[in-house]
Amino acid sequence: MNKTLVIINGTYPYQRSEDYLANEVNYIQGFNKIIIFPMFIYGHKKKSDIKDYPVPKNIHFFNSQQSYHKNILFCIYFILCHTFFYDEFWNILKQREHLYQRIKKFIRTSFKSINAYRDIKRELIKNCKNEKIYLYSYWMADTAVTLSLLKKYSKLPIIFTFTRCHRFDVYEYANPTKYISYRKLILSTVDKIYAISNDAKFHLEKSYPQLCKNKIQIQRLGTDEHGVIEVKKTNILRIVSCSWLRPVKRIPLIFEALDSLNIPIEWTHYGDGEEMGILQSKIKKNKNKKLKIK
Template identity: 30%
Template sequence: MKLVEITLDYPYNGGETFCKQELEIAEKYFDEILLISMSGHIGEGNIRYVPPNAKLINARKARYEASVYLKSFFQLLRIRTIREIVFAKKKLRTKESMPQILKEIFIYYYYANLLKRVFEKEVIEDDDILYSYWMAAPAYYLSIKGKKALKVSRTHRFDCFIEECYQPFRREIIEGLDCIISISEAGKKSIEARLIPFTSCLSEKIKVSRLGIMKKSSATDFGGKSNKYFTILTCSNIHIVKRLDLMIKALEKINIPVNWIHIGDGELGEQIRTQAKVLDSNKYVKYTFKGVLTQQQIYDFYERNHIDLFVNCSDSEGVPVSVMEAISFGIPVIARDVGGNSEIVSSENGILLDKNITPKVLMEAIRSILLLDDDKYINLRKNAVRKYRECFMASENYSNFFEMLISMAKEK
């Protein structure tokens, strides 16, 4: 039995951080792994972990392939394209414009053509497992591929919360695959409510299998709060959806001593760093932008520093790895009730805020945790670690995931 896993970037570029630890578990369950990356970043930077029993294939011969582009462009003239546009506008009521819809459909055709070329050269047995890491273009290709092998896809955030952004061929993917596996209950419920009614499938086809993290050390901090400045951490790309502007506005009026540290960078980096200068006028606030760190560097930072509070301000999430990392080190969390955040943050280990909050509400939530008496605060830290151990340990979650896939493949 062979695992064929398709990623959008991994092991190239910097995304899909969960893949490494998942593959470390996968190599124990499969004699052979075929890892197919759709990345356009081949040749850029270092290649991340690839199991010793894995064959790595990049589906692209170059970042842009004119012949495949041309073929994909003419496929836009298919009746399938027209049906998808009608479905997107009439049933899903997508807010995207016609050019945006056509662009997404074109990308799906392009990726499908790249994968068709790969699969024509590879031997796929009936007992193999074909696994797309995202319910995106690779999942679409698997859904139309006439193979007896088990065909499954994970789904995370943009690929299951259809109200957030348009993704083509939702019906075809759900009907054509054997199983859709959401990383959160919220994602599962969204698919069941918004997509299943437009298919001939039952909701039993949608399952939940959580992601997780694998700490290399058992370091956990159950200490009390910092003495002089309370240390608050945020960790994310600096992107519009991450709402670091909300954090800045909340700290602008805070009147207790805090040291805000942000890990990460992105397209709005300069804008947010400039906006943060308003905090210079608040004598209670210190702040630092540390830039991009590797996952191991983040773990090292947690082990060497006492963090009092982790804050996630995002407009949209699946189940964020940054929050998993924080609770694994016993750090209380404040997050907005979006995506799967309610499955990891509660009053037991922090504060789950309404998704429609003001900076003042966020500021008051920060104060309420940092001003707790020591016993209640330490209890939050203990509960944070308990939540990690119960729900987000990679070794257990990924073992259960692959055992489920193997069982399904044997039953098919």
């Protein structure tokens, strides 16, 4: 039997996101077919809609033609027929904290995941019915809920399921409501969890020891090898940072540290984000003539 890998992700390759996945797909081997399903992309898409990424020829893409709003009756019917929804709802009610926000998030996740489940199942029945199916969720959140539903209810020949986990999909505190939907469903269903850091692995094993036992491995994110460029040695200390400018990254602290030094420094930063204004405001007040910033 042929082996098919189905990757359930967010928006790659139609929106500028998930750059590490764009790198990763170039190195996938051992499958006769690779299918990528961007869960949060809706409507008819053409190859010309892929603008920011070179796409390998051996990869197939498909996505939901309609959002869950237009398939709401199917979503409700699916919920009525299965217990996973009620189990999670009861867990939320027991915790009480951020109750309204958590219920709102939980319902939205449920409908999005069921909508994706419906479309992926249809596609696989149509084109991969007699193949060994491997499911890979790029995030351990909404996409992993869809993966879990497919494994539990689709009756497809699914051989193995696995998920990556990053940050917001690992740490409850990284979410405004301190809640991640269907955490126990995901952890109990997937065969393997690939964390990008030791801390993520430690957090999950400590928080859910029974559900995560012998399931987690470290698989770091990476980029292509571009080699080493030698530069002439000078008395200038050159610092390069590359990051999304958001509070958790704490990039303004780099400026504060460098601003306090009395040596020639050239700092180059790559990356935009919501803290760009804060960083630029700090830089405007820079009186250290030895610090040059790009």
